[in-house]
Amino acid sequence: MPSTSIADDFVCWSRMQSEAGQELDKIVQRKENERRAGGGLFFWGVGNAPSKAIPALARLKREVPIYFSIMKSKPKLADSAPSSVVVWRRYIDLHGMERPLPPSALITSRGNSGSGTQKTRHFALVCTWDEKLELKYGRPFDHHMYRNAGPNGGQIGASQVTALLTRDRSVNGAAAQYEVNLEARLTGGYWVRLTDPIPLSDSQIALYNCANVTSSIDWIEFVSELRQRAPTRVDSSLQLGLI
DSSP, X not given: OOOOOHHHHOEEEEEXXXXXXXXXXXXXXXXXXXXXXXXXXEEEEESSOOOTTHHHHHHHTOOOEEEEEEOSSOOOHHHHSOSOEEEEEEEEOTXXXXXXXXXTOOEEEESBOXXXXXXXXXXXXXXXOSSOOOOOOSOEEOGGGEEESSSSOOOOOTTOSEEEEEEOTTSOOOOOSEEOOEEEEEEEEEEEEEEEEEEOOHHHHHHHHHOOOOSHHHHHHHHHHHHHOOOOXXXXXXXXXXX
């Protein structure tokens, strides 16, 4: 009987679209700047908490590929035109310690939750990849051939944007509805909780949206400036929709 590769055991799948007011192609460009400056390492922000199996996989250093697919639906207004944007500065590592994000990592999200309250929870996939990050097309991904990892092994929910999956070998392949548009591997803590968000001012958001940095040194300086420059009180109030 042929052996099953580790990559077939677990797969992390994340559907992507515009986020924090930034178009997808700009996000991928930003992640490529981050990857290049970080020696292959980049953090991809996601809204939902990790699977309970993630800590064990991270401690065992099991190889888990991450496949990114473009969403079928259009982005929500709260994502394409958020009322506020925050940048995250720290994360909880595999051992429960709060640490500063690497100097090359730039993770943003909308500042308000779906209910309109200030956002206090966000997560990130810790990724590594040796090749340039760019959107690709033509490689099908049939999500019906997978189930959620864990004892229940439930089907992938329509609202699950990011999930840890295992192959369901009882299901035969069918016409795939998605493609693998971007890929990487999980590393470090694999899927971590972010902390310490600060709002970006209007001028910072404009700079963040038009940045086209190519030098790794310039990129790290750019990230540091966004993380350290606190917006003025007026800017902060405007961004949070208070005035």
